[in-house]
Amino acid sequence: MITLKSGVKLNGMSPQIMLAILFAQYTWFQWFRHYPFVITSVTDGHHSKGSKHYIGNAFDLRVRGPDNDWSAPEQQRRSYCDALKRRLGKEFDIVLHEGGSAHIHIEWDPEE
Secondary structure, three states: OEEEOOOOOOOOOOHHHHHHHHHHHHHHHHHOOOOOEEEEEOOOOOOOOOOHHHHOOEEEEEOEOOOOOOEOOHHHHHHHHHHHHHHHOOOEEEEEEOOOOOEEEEEEOOOO
16 A cells, blocks of 8 residues: 655656655565555655655655654665665666655656
Protein backbone atom coordinates (compact mmCIF):
# COMPACT_ATOMS: atom_id res chain seq x y z
CA MET A 1 0.00 0.00 0.00
CA ILE A 2 1.16 3.53 -0.78
CA THR A 3 0.66 6.03 2.03
CA LEU A 4 0.97 9.80 1.70
CA LYS A 5 2.13 11.90 4.63
CA SER A 6 -0.47 14.48 5.54
CA GLY A 7 -0.15 17.53 3.30
CA VAL A 8 1.59 15.84 0.37
CA LYS A 9 0.57 17.42 -2.93
CA LEU A 10 0.44 15.42 -6.16
CA ASN A 11 -0.67 18.20 -8.52
CA GLY A 12 1.65 18.55 -11.49
CA MET A 13 3.37 15.19 -10.89
CA SER A 14 4.90 13.80 -14.09
CA PRO A 15 3.88 10.39 -15.44
CA GLN A 16 7.52 9.31 -15.08
CA ILE A 17 7.36 9.99 -11.32
CA MET A 18 4.10 8.04 -11.01
CA LEU A 19 5.80 5.08 -12.68
CA ALA A 20 8.84 5.50 -10.40
CA ILE A 21 6.54 5.46 -7.36
CA LEU A 22 5.12 2.12 -8.47
CA PHE A 23 8.60 0.66 -9.03
CA ALA A 24 9.75 2.08 -5.69
CA GLN A 25 6.80 0.56 -3.85
CA TYR A 26 7.28 -2.87 -5.43
CA THR A 27 11.00 -2.80 -4.58
CA TRP A 28 10.32 -1.47 -1.05
CA PHE A 29 8.24 -4.48 -0.12
CA GLN A 30 10.97 -6.82 -1.30
CA TRP A 31 13.44 -5.10 1.08
CA PHE A 32 11.27 -3.69 3.88
CA ARG A 33 8.15 -5.82 4.08
CA HIS A 34 7.44 -4.82 7.70
CA TYR A 35 7.84 -1.04 7.23
CA PRO A 36 5.25 1.25 5.66
CA PHE A 37 5.85 2.82 2.26
CA VAL A 38 5.27 6.51 2.96
CA ILE A 39 5.74 9.33 0.47
CA THR A 40 6.65 12.48 2.39
CA SER A 41 6.86 14.99 -0.47
CA VAL A 42 6.09 15.34 -4.16
CA THR A 43 5.30 18.88 -5.36
CA ASP A 44 4.88 20.30 -1.84
CA GLY A 45 7.35 21.39 0.81
CA HIS A 46 10.52 23.47 0.86
CA HIS A 47 13.42 22.25 -1.22
CA SER A 48 16.64 23.63 -2.65
CA LYS A 49 16.48 26.16 -5.45
CA GLY A 50 15.96 24.39 -8.77
CA SER A 51 14.63 21.23 -7.09
CA LYS A 52 12.83 18.77 -9.35
CA HIS A 53 10.04 18.67 -6.74
CA TYR A 54 8.79 22.05 -7.97
CA ILE A 55 8.16 20.74 -11.48
CA GLY A 56 6.69 17.36 -10.42
CA ASN A 57 9.78 15.32 -11.22
CA ALA A 58 10.76 14.18 -7.70
CA PHE A 59 9.43 12.53 -4.58
CA ASP A 60 10.73 11.59 -1.15
CA LEU A 61 10.30 8.39 0.86
CA ARG A 62 10.31 8.00 4.62
CA VAL A 63 13.01 5.69 6.00
CA ARG A 64 12.05 5.88 9.66
CA GLY A 65 8.90 6.48 11.66
CA PRO A 66 7.85 10.03 12.51
CA ASP A 67 8.41 9.31 16.21
CA ASN A 68 11.47 7.13 15.52
CA ASP A 69 9.28 4.13 16.35
CA TRP A 70 10.87 2.25 13.43
CA SER A 71 13.86 2.69 11.18
CA ALA A 72 14.84 0.80 8.06
CA PRO A 73 18.38 -0.52 8.70
CA GLU A 74 21.05 1.69 7.11
CA GLN A 75 22.77 -1.03 5.07
CA GLN A 76 19.41 -2.18 3.73
CA ARG A 77 18.59 1.42 2.77
CA ARG A 78 21.72 1.51 0.62
CA SER A 79 20.94 -1.87 -0.94
CA TYR A 80 17.37 -0.75 -1.64
CA CYS A 81 18.64 2.40 -3.39
CA ASP A 82 21.05 0.34 -5.50
CA ALA A 83 18.29 -2.09 -6.50
CA LEU A 84 15.95 0.77 -7.38
CA LYS A 85 18.66 2.47 -9.48
CA ARG A 86 19.04 -0.73 -11.49
CA ARG A 87 15.27 -0.98 -12.02
CA LEU A 88 14.63 2.65 -12.93
CA GLY A 89 17.69 3.18 -15.10
CA LYS A 90 19.99 6.08 -15.79
CA GLU A 91 17.27 8.72 -16.27
CA PHE A 92 16.53 8.62 -12.52
CA ASP A 93 18.65 9.82 -9.62
CA ILE A 94 18.22 8.16 -6.22
CA VAL A 95 19.80 9.87 -3.22
CA LEU A 96 19.85 8.50 0.31
CA HIS A 97 19.83 11.43 2.74
CA GLU A 98 20.91 10.49 6.27
CA GLY A 99 20.86 12.60 9.42
CA GLY A 100 18.03 14.51 11.03
CA SER A 101 15.70 14.49 8.03
CA ALA A 102 16.67 11.06 6.72
CA HIS A 103 14.79 10.11 3.57
CA ILE A 104 15.26 8.74 0.07
CA HIS A 105 14.97 11.29 -2.74
CA ILE A 106 14.02 10.00 -6.20
CA GLU A 107 13.95 12.25 -9.25
CA TRP A 108 13.51 11.96 -12.96
CA ASP A 109 16.45 13.77 -14.52
CA PRO A 110 16.91 12.67 -18.14
CA GLU A 111 20.05 13.70 -19.94
CA GLU A 112 19.19 16.00 -22.80
